[in-house]
Amino acid sequence: MYGSSDLLILCATAAVLVCAGIYLSRLRFRYIALSIIGLAFFSFCLALFSLTVSSELTDLHKVILAMFIRFAVPLVFFCLSSIVTIRLAINRQHTPDNKPAASSLIDRYNSGVMAAWAELRRWFTRAENRAVCAIAWVMAMVHLYFINKPTFYLGDEGYYVPEANRILNRQALLVLEHPPLAK
Amino acid sequence: MSVFGRHAFGFRMPSIVFGIAAIFIFYLICRTLVRRGLPTLAEAGRAGTWNYWFQPVVFVPLLATFLFAVDPLSFDLAHIGMLDVFSVTLMLLGFLFYLRGRQQPLGGRRVYYYGDRYRHAWQRQENC
Numbered sequence A: 001m002y003g004s005s006d007l008l009i010l011c012a013t014a015a016v017l018v019c020a021g022i023y024l025s026r027l028r029f030r031y032i033a034l035s036i037i038g039l040a041f042f043s044f045c046l047a048l049f050s051l052t053v054s055s056e057l058t059d060l061h062k063v064i065l066a067m068f069i070r071f072a073v074p075l076v077f078f079c080l081s082s083i084v085t086i087r088l089a090i091n092r093q094h095t096p097d098n099k100p101a102a103s104s105l106i107d108r109y110n111s112g113v114m115a116a117w118a119e120l121r122r123w124f125t126r127a128e129n130r131a132v133c134a135i136a137w138v139m140a141m142v143h144l145y146f147i148n149k150p151t152f153y154l155g156d157e158g159y160y161v162p163e164a165n166r167i168l169n170r171q172a173l174l175v176l177e178h179p180p181l182a183k
Numbered sequence B: 001m002s003v004f005g006r007h008a009f010g011f012r013m014p015s016i017v018f019g020i021a022a023i024f025i026f027y028l029i030c031r032t033l034v035r036r037g038l039p040t041l042a043e044a045g046r047a048g049t050w051n052y053w054f055q056p057v058v059f060v061p062l063l064a065t066f067l068f069a070v071d072p073l074s075f076d077l078a079h080i081g082m083l084d085v086f087s088v089t090l091m092l093l094g095f096l097f098y099l100r101g102r103q104q105p106l107g108g109r110r111v112y113y114y115g116d117r118y119r120h121a122w123q124r125q126e127n128c
Helices: A004-026 A030-052 A059-094 A104-110 A113-123 A127-145 A157-168 B008-034 B056-070 B072-077 B084-102 B121-126
Strands: none
Touching: A004 A030, A004 A059, A127 B008, A127 B056, A157 B008, B008 B056, B008 B072, B008 B084, B056 B072, B072 B084
């Protein structure tokens, strides 16, 4: 059964989608904005549906909700980063000598959250940061290789994971803590 | 676990994400500390050349980051579902913000934005 935390995630996702849609509509990406606002509306409908008739949720609804929760946020970030990349390319094209951009539509990318996000993306592609990116990439691959080894719980996982499972199943806690560390 | 799933990938993946983030944060801290009194990255040479990677301002942070990444304790903590790696990463992030904040004027977003006019004397001496 889906609890309040899942509904909170869903509503937060829908709010992010609405913000993205409004932002994109201001940038005249009308079709993408309309599709994202449609996704947000769909998620709100799902949230309302699960709030009202949560006891009658079928497995199909659960699968749709779970897939939406897991993939909507990465999808939004992917769309936003792609759009920023495209717009920065347009900006570069219009301002070859680092002159201030002529259009207010392009000026918007030189400040604010999107500029910070674009700057973060550029940081990983700079030549001077190649070495630390290589170190992090290799370590990520090693971590992912060892992620299922060993198959038993290591250290405090033996306490946290069963407790987290019980929290997700809305069952009583095994070890009474306040607040529970497994949460 | 509700996002990644109720299996080993689910309860170990957040630790890996924070462990990898800690590597980048540690590198930024080392680069900020080593930069004092040494040539800047721009003065060290052109990135990609053999001489560039062995300049102290480039090599020392990379060596420290590599040792941090392969350190058995940080490596183990970064791929098991415990809470230590989260606190370590956030503490490193706080220390990085502290270092960056010391280098910037109060309320300023970028040092070069305001120029040297509004920076204090002690900041001018130890920066860049």
